[in-house]
Amino acid sequence: MEVVEQIRQMAAITKKAAREDLKVGLVPTMGALHEGHLSLIRRARKQSDVVTASIFVNPVQFGQNEDFDSYPRELSSDLRQLSAAGVDYVFVPTAAEMYPPEFSTWIMVEGLSHKLCGISRPQHFRGVTTVVGKLIHILQPAFAFFGQKDAQQTIIIRRMLSDLNLETELVVCPTVRESDGLAISSRNRYLNGPERNAATVLIRSLRAAQQMMDEGARDGQQILDKVKRCIEGEPLARIDYIALVDNERLNPVISIDREALLAVAVFIGKTRLIDNLPIHLGD
């Protein structure tokens, strides 16, 4: 496995691979790797000839009062895990090279970026689409792998790829969970003992909704009310949002008659966690 810092060098490597007709897969991450990330790497390994992972704690996707400074950085253990998982190249650009002082071009998916998580994090998705757009431009991968855990991110990136006529295929991989159902996240480590127990309320609320739907419920408000009551039963939890939306425009779904997304964002103490349930007809 080779660790590449410079943009020019990374671009040259993947360009050469493409000339040799090799399919490049890209797994963008912010490091502090866990099983969720590794599931993306394994998928990439299965379906690409050359697997690249990027590790970049992207400053422009963090808000002023968010956790950019305290976000976990564990490069040496990340590199060990990526090497063991069969990654070919790890791209570790510096913020100075990604965002030189005169940097002033942004990729912004309007509308979608200001719904759900975009309400409490108004600059977040502009930062995400800009960095993912840059990574895709630099590496020109055949495939880019993202987790269902960040469902809104996948919907926004799908829109961006289409709007900008980028040829990279988006591959969305299922959410990996702890044994008690908590979606694995680098931010779970911020939770203390009681908060860690309380954090299962996200998956408990989604499973309660799933059960209602299994029993035939289709009314959106009824399902949202159930999720709300479940989360409100947990004293350490504070709801940021609960949303039942369609998968393309993120508009509210009044009655479930096609595929949809049930998404929640909940503060457990000071830590904001997200989770979601993709709803498939016939499930």
Ligand code: AMP
């Ligand atoms: P991050 O490092 O948090 O930016 O995440 C990098 C990628 O890993 C994103 O595509 C995430 O959606 C994905 N990811 C994070 N947690 C999980 C998880 N528990 N299961 C599946 N994918 C995940």
